Amino acid sequence: MNNEQALLQYTLRLGDNALVLAQRLIELVAHGPELEEEMANANFSLDYLGQARMFYSYAGELEGRGRKEDDFAFMRGEREFCNFLLLEQPNGHFGDTLVRSVMFELFYLEQLQALANCSNERLAEIAARAVKEILYHLRHDSQWLVRLGDGTEESHARVQDSVNQLWRFSGEMFAGDEVDDIFQQVFAGPDLEAIGATWHEKMSAILAEATLAIPGDEWMQKGGRAGCHSEHFGPLIAEMQYMQRSYPGLEW
């Protein structure tokens, strides 16, 4: 794999992570528990969608074969998406959605902050913009995690269960492959090992404040980087891609 291929792949993965989480959150629109949380969720989803569009547009330029953001989002198959498995997990209840977001955002914020200082100007620009959005998401979501964890007996038990169920998808975020290695070495990209250590430290602090137990680092599920998804991903992209698959080239 040469440097250009690694840069393209790295950019696509950033887009895939943002798009898949945007799609999961958009599924919740009109199902918010409170009007104000409904607005917050829709805002967050659109933040991620906007980031995905910027990453895909840049990927299209890098690839140079005329593919645009819609082609990456709607005309690729399941195995061509390389998002983290964590992000495609179902929304479940409010606590599940929240834990999934906090786990990812703690990673993503570190990743973006490192990207803002990488040697690729375009990714650095997109990252610098996205950092501000994710800082707010994390503020909002981690406060909620503390409220639920340190809330009632029922909310504590249910959100502890969310943490336990989703924990096995955390390891994948820090398990880089050749693409990550090249991006780190050639483009001064994020150091996943360092991010992993920071993530564990910050996650532990939030969980401690939420009076939640930190699960042991047992077996970790991986596969996202290679396009090997969980069973939940097929239905997700089927719904997401339906319009473009049924009416190719549809615009509105």
Add this chain to the structure above:
Amino acid sequence: MSNEDWPLYEVFIRAKSGLSHRHAGSVHAADDEMALDHARDVYTRRNEGVSIWVVKSSHIVASDPCESSAFFEPAQDKIYRHPTFYKLPDGVENI
């Protein structure tokens, strides 16, 4: 979760620095920090503000509409309270 509504908060937004905060509306929230988040998410998504105040609606002391005649009507005929009897020096636009 209890069936009671979260407390109501009033939201005040400063549109840009130099202007005062103006009442924008209200949100429900379980605590102060959540109220700030909700105000941000509901009232500043179109770049409406640079600063937000939230205050529990129950902390606002309001005048009683039944007392409005005692409160406000006596001021209606006190024209001498308006500074309209001064001669403005030339060149002064606002005083």
